[in-house]
Amino acid sequence: MSWINEVNEIKKRLRLIQEMGGKDKVKRQHDAGRTTVRERIIALLDKDSFKEIGSLTGSSEYDKEGKLKTLTAVNSVIGQGKINNEPVAIYGDDFTVRGGAADAAIWEKSVAAERFANEYRIPLIRLIEGTGGGGSVKSLEIDEYTYVPANPGWDWIVSNMATIPVVSLGLGPVAGLGAARLVSSHYSIIVKNMSQVFVAGPPVVNRLGETVTKESLGGSDIHGKNGVIDDVAENEAEALAMAKKFLSYLPSSTFELAKQIKNDDPVNRKDEWLIKAIPRNRRLSYEIRPIIESLVDKGSFFEIGKNWGTSSVSGLARLDGWPIVILANDPQVYGGGWTADSSQKIIRILEMAETF
Numbered sequence: 001m002s003w004i005n006e007v008n009e010i011k012k013r014l015r016l017i018q019e020m021g022g023k024d025k026v027k028r029q030h031d032a033g034r035t036t037v038r039e040r041i042i043a044l045l046d047k048d049s050f051k052e053i054g055s056l057t058g059s060s061e062y063d064k065e066g067k068l069k070t071l072t073a074v075n076s077v078i079g080q081g082k083i084n085n086e087p088v089a090i091y092g093d094d095f096t097v098r099g100g101a102a103d104a105a106i107w108e109k110s111v112a113a114e115r116f117a118n119e120y121r122i123p124l125i126r127l128i129e130g131t132g133g134g135g136s137v138k139s140l141e142i143d144e145y146t147y148v149p150a151n152p153g154w155d156w157i158v159s160n161m162a163t164i165p166v167v168s169l170g171l172g173p174v175a176g177l178g179a180a181r182l183v184s185s186h187y188s189i190i191v192k193n194m195s196q197v198f199v200a201g202p203p204v205v206n207r208l209g210e211t212v213t214k215e216s217l218g219g220s221d222i223h224g225k226n227g228v229i230d231d232v233a234e235n236e237a238e239a240l241a242m243a244k245k246f247l248s249y250l251p252s253s254t255f256e257l258a259k260q261i262k263n264d265d266p267v268n269r270k271d272e273w274l275i276k277a278i279p280r281n282r283r284l285s286y287e288i289r290p291i292i293e294s295l296v297d298k299g300s301f302f303e304i305g306k307n308w309g310t311s312s313v314s315g316l317a318r319l320d321g322w323p324i325v326i327l328a329n330d331p332q333v334y335g336g337g338w339t340a341d342s343s344q345k346i347i348r349i350l351e352m353a354e355t356f
Helices: 004-018 023-031 037-044 107-120 137-143 154-161 177-183 202-207 214-218 236-248 272-276 289-295 340-355
Strands: 051-053 058-062 068-073 076-083 086-093 124-130 166-175 187-191 196-198 231-233 312-319 322-329
Touching: 004 068, 037 076, 037 086, 037 124, 037 236, 051 107, 076 107, 086 107, 107 124, 107 154, 124 177, 166 177, 166 236, 177 187, 177 196, 187 236, 196 214, 202 214, 231 236, 272 289, 289 312, 289 322, 312 340, 322 340
Parallel strands: 086 124, 124 166, 166 187, 166 196, 187 231
Antiparallel strands: 051 076, 058 068, 076 086, 312 322
């Protein structure tokens, strides 16, 4: 006897899973200016390095003879891959299946990604695009009840913050539990005019008597300036590049040291203009960022949180190839005085530095 029929059945299911929510839903995603979760993973990771975990998960429908009629992929993709030849774990919401709704997911998949990254001590990247876990109209139709959402895997999320680098990208509307995952990161990014973050969307707020849009409620102009997220990207490609750059400064986990990356900037380089960079007259201001750029390895300064807490400047850089944290006052904003926001920004990066 041969297993050829069973093997062909598995191949058929894998082929159906790759179709995600179907051609129409994929087209709608592209028409909205967003790529699909699988396209994002390919763009983010080193070529051919992605190894999917749980690729056959989904909901099936069978005919009376027990033959497969339809197979809809679960709306999350997890696995492992490499960035600059370094291993990472990845989790992504599939918006083409029920809008990435958490109540349509197999929650064990997201928990598996968190646990996998933790146990193998490798960075975790979350590609988040979806709604919360408090039920939806669809789940109400199917289950005939709603519920108070749980937050499965929260213990792993907390543990990861103290163990491995965690980067989260909001790549579309993000609400509820998705928003909680987005901010539970060492570095978070959303995309201008494409991503929004909120506890509950405009329909809920509008019912309370205030008319809002997705952008006015939780767009980049809001959360890019209040510290909910760290940085705003102009597009998806830039967001992915920022995530990769951030990870390049950090070790794989707290059990390793960050790596030295040599460059052609001489350690004895001197920029003579620095002698005049800070005015002798204390009433005069000056620009701090050119000074930072001059002090560190050329092109290595990666600023974090540029648009919030603006009286302080924070980020990562390199000295002789070794990663360092940068903290500075910006004299051109409130004379460099620390506001509540700038203090929070400083605390955030210091805690990350202490962790790694």
